[in-house]
Amino acid sequence: MSNLKFCQGTACHTYCTQDRLRGTKDNKTFQTRRRSSFYYGKSNFCSLNCQNDWWETHGDNAVDHFGRLTKPKHLTEDNAWVKDYDWRVDDRQNAYFYVNKITKERRPLTEEQYRNDNYTLNQTN
């Protein structure tokens, strides 16, 4: 069978476009879009409208299900390191660096460290 999947938009079938009109001559209906992949919402929605419709219907329940924030998160010195790159630096050796968003401290990086997603200065809690 095909790997086609349906748009998860709650109202996809109510948008009356020609590509949604399916069925035989006397039995036509507007149907939810079906594709091998979609561009929106991690390939779950055919359009931003459909993604927004889903969120309008299920958003509160989804946030409650996965854990609603009840207090602020904190970015601390220990986990405020971000990789950055200065394209104006001619010397490739010094173009890559870590910068701490809180202290503004900079630490040099090699290009390899910069491109390695597993390389981090942040402490995991």
Ligand SMILES: [Zn+2]
């Ligand atoms: Zn849709």
